[in-house]
Amino acid sequence: MSSTSWPAFAGIDWGGEHHQLCVVNHAGKRLTQRRVTHDVVGLADLRHELARFGDRLPIAIERSEGLLVEHLQAHGHALFAVSPRISARARERYKVASIKDDRFDAFVLADTLRHEHQHWHPLSVPSPLLAEIKALTRDRDRLLETQQAVEHQLRMILEAYHPAPVRLFSSVDRQITLSFVLDYPTPAVAGRIKTARMAGFLSRHHYTGRVPAQVLAERMRANLLTGSPGTVAGKSFSAQSFTRLLQLLNSQLAEFDDAIAAAVTEHPDAHIFASFPGVGPITTAVLLAEIGEDRQRYPRPEVLLAEAGLAPVTRSSGRSRSVRFRYAANSRLRESAMWWAYNSMKESPWAADAFRNARDQRGQRYHRALRGLSARWMRILWRCWTDGTRYDPDKHTTAAEHSQTA
Numbered sequence: 001m002s003s004t005s006w007p008a009f010a011g012i013d014w015g016g017e018h019h020q021l022c023v024v025n026h027a028g029k030r031l032t033q034r035r036v037t038h039d040v041v042g043l044a045d046l047r048h049e050l051a052r053f054g055d056r057l058p059i060a061i062e063r064s065e066g067l068l069v070e071h072l073q074a075h076g077h078a079l080f081a082v083s084p085r086i087s088a089r090a091r092e093r094y095k096v097a098s099i100k101d102d103r104f105d106a107f108v109l110a111d112t113l114r115h116e117h118q119h120w121h122p123l124s125v126p127s128p129l130l131a132e133i134k135a136l137t138r139d140r141d142r143l144l145e146t147q148q149a150v151e152h153q154l155r156m157i158l159e160a161y162h163p164a165p166v167r168l169f170s171s172v173d174r175q176i177t178l179s180f181v182l183d184y185p186t187p188a189v190a191g192r193i194k195t196a197r198m199a200g201f202l203s204r205h206h207y208t209g210r211v212p213a214q215v216l217a218e219r220m221r222a223n224l225l226t227g228s229p230g231t232v233a234g235k236s237f238s239a240q241s242f243t244r245l246l247q248l249l250n251s252q253l254a255e256f257d258d259a260i261a262a263a264v265t266e267h268p269d270a271h272i273f274a275s276f277p278g279v280g281p282i283t284t285a286v287l288l289a290e291i292g293e294d295r296q297r298y299p300r301p302e303v304l305l306a307e308a309g310l311a312p313v314t315r316s317s318g319r320s321r322s323v324r325f326r327y328a329a330n331s332r333l334r335e336s337a338m339w340w341a342y343n344s345m346k347e348s349p350w351a352a353d354a355f356r357n358a359r360d361q362r363g364q365r366y367h368r369a370l371r372g373l374s375a376r377w378m379r380i381l382w383r384c385w386t387d388g389t390r391y392d393p394d395k396h397t398t399a400a401e402h403s404q405t406a
Contacts, residue, residue, distance in 0.1 A: 009117065010050065010059040010077075011109025013102045014068055021046060022106035023053055024114055033103060043071055050077065060113035062087055064123060065134075078122040080113055085328065087112070124294035133263050134289040137282075140256040141332065147173070147249040154181075154242040161227035161235040162187050164220045169209065173246055179205045181243045185236045187226035193217055260285045269293065275390035276381065277351070278344030283336055290333040291385065301382040309334040310375040334374075338367075341374040350396070351377070 008031055013020040017038050023031045032049060036042040050057055056076045063069055064081035072079055087105070090112040095104070113120075126134065151173045158166050164187065169177045183201065184190040193201070198220070199213035226232060261281040264270045273284040291304070298304040305311040309329025344351040351373060358369035384391050 006054070006056075006058050006117075008053040008057060009110050009114040010053075010057050011106045011111070011113060012059060012061045012068070013105040013109065014061055014063055014066075015102070018042075018102075019046065019068065020102040020106040021049060022103070022110045023050075023057070024107070024110045026114065028111055028114060030107065033106065035102075038068070043068075047071075047075055050075075058113055058117055058122070060109040062109070069123070073123070073125050080117070080120050080122055082109060082112070083328070121297055124292060124297060127293060129263060129267050130289065130293055133260065133267065133285050136256060136260045136263060137285050137289045138332070140253070140260065140282075143249065143253060143256060147246065147253060150242060150246050150249060154239065154246055157235055157239045157242060161232050162190070162239065163225055164190055164223040167223045168216060168220055173250065175247070175250070176202075176205055176207050176209070178243045178247055178250075181239055185240055186232055187224055188232075190220060191224055193220060257282060264288065269385070269388075271390055272384050272388065273381070275384075276340070276344070276377065277347035277393075278340050278342070280343070283340050283343075286332060286336040287340070287381075290330055290336065295386055298382060298386075301379045304382050305375055305378055307333060308337050308374075308378060310337060310371055310378055337374040337378055338370055341370050341377055344373070344377065348393075350393075 008023050008025050010021065010023045012022075015038070019036050019038060019042070020033075021036060022033045025031055031053065034049065036046045036049075050059075050072075056078060058078045058080060059072060060080045060082050061069065061072075062082050062084050069079055087109060091105070091108050093112075094108060155166055155172050158172070158181070162185070165177055165180050165184075166172060168180060171177065180201070184193065195214045195217045198217040201207075202213055202216070227235065264274075264281055264285045267288060269288060270284055273279055273287050274281075279287070291298070298307070302311060306326065307330050309326045309331070312326055341351065341355075345355055346352075354376065355369050355373050358364045358372050359366070362369075364372065380391065380396060
């Protein structure tokens with residue numbers, strides 16, 4: 001069904017326990033407005049209410065994922081994800097006062113969709129495999145945030161009574177550091193360590209670093225500070241608890257990585273993303289999950305760059321003109337693209353040279369130059385993704401010329 005033949009337009013102001021529905025016709029007249037619960041009965045009522053106006057309705061909603069979105073898409077409706085910032089500006093069309101009302105918000109979404117649907121693109125329905133990859137990558141991000149928070153808390157606990165483990169190895173979340181905290185939880189116990197005992201500890205825990213046991217033993221003694229007896233007793237208990245928690249989170253992250261790598265290898269588009277220098281399994285998964293499978297979603301590379309926050313925003317008024325950072329963007333896609341660009345400099349001489357020129361010749365700051373390199377890679381990715389072909393450095397003219405002159 002084309003957008004011109006839609007019988008009506010719907011807006012849903014979603015909530016945790018209830019959703020507010022509003023349906024308007026082509027003239028903006030409210031055809032129905034009701035509240036439904038977020039349960040089996042409520043979603044069935046919502047489905048029957050929407051069916052009164054057609055088998056496939058356009059629906060505006062301030063969400064792009066979740067049970068409600070999947071439920072509506074499964075029944076053939078076209079969903080349009082509306083940014084909360086856009087809906088907030090749209091409310092000003094009707095009321096100047098900043099009043100929160102679910103019924104009114106649902107009407108604003110429906111009526112805005114009536115006006116703007118020709119300029120918007122509906123959410124595509126992902127394949128089951130893409131939905132799995134998206135769920136895994138986004139939940140891995142949440143687990144990683146928890147892991148980083150626990151690492152920071154453990155660091156603060158150790159700094160308060162036993163800072164030697166913090167300074168002994170490269171990072172607190174490494175398995176060798178966590179094993180040291182569990183084996184030597186107090187400064188008194190750690191104070192007995194000499195070179196031979198340190199060597200035994202390293203051998204027992206399969207230490208793969210290059211720092212000799214003697215150097216580590218001297219480093220440990222140089223940082224062997226201690227708190228009062230009461231502080232040591234309390235903090236050592238906390239340190240061991242947080243250490244075990246961090247070990248668990250590390251193992252769960254490793255399991256996520258394995259699950260993501262297994263899912264990515266099965267997706268037909270994975271070879272496109274994985275063919276680029278600096279793109280590993282996790283970066284491949286995030287790029288694939290956030291860009292998706294719908295080639296119509298990004299008709300031009302500029303659209304993809306704007307979505308990823310790699311295209312700056314130009315503001316011009318009168319004699320004033322400024323180019324600013326684009327805050328409204330898919331932050332997951334931007335961070336993944338930036339990480340890709342950083343890694344690519346280790347494998348692609350062209351990428352390293354492009355970044356160096358941006359820094360040295362154009363005087364760009366570090367992150368600005370990295371975003372510029374990310375944008376250049378993203379344009380190439382868009383071409384390969386649109387055509388369904390792998391990246392070929394020999395066809396990448398500037399990269400091929402660079403390799404010939406290097």
